[in-house]
Amino acid sequence: MRSFAAIMTQRHGHRLGEWLTRAEEADLPGINRFVNGVTCDLEAVAAGLSLPFNSGPVEGNVNRIKMLKRQMYGRAGFDLLRKRVLLNH
Template sequence: MTDLPHLHAFARGLERDRDAVNAALTLPYSNGPTEGVNTKTKRIARQMHGRAGFTLLRHRVLLG
């Protein structure tokens, strides 16, 4: 059998964070919506990098 060090490291991480994994799989709420807003804001900031100041960035985030 081929050794899979990345898979073993992943499994060790899951074991170390067992409480967090159990909570993520059993609790009815999620931080997905928050992560979505963060991703969208970062995407807009990357698109506007170096083009405008904070005022325009804020305007695009609030409208987006």
């Protein structure tokens, strides 16, 4: 099942169908649940494993804002939180 790691890291989404077939034949309980989940949205998963786009920058911003919100919890109102979000980038 290590071949899935190669599909992910080398962006070989076109090989996903072949991997799913082999994984189903292996008949491992945890892998079967994973295969069922991937099969539900196969086109999106294949695109995610093929295309060079990612949401890393957006997720980084979301994490930064959540961290600031946690730091400010109970200390100040929305105005101060807004200033920190806008000024700390």
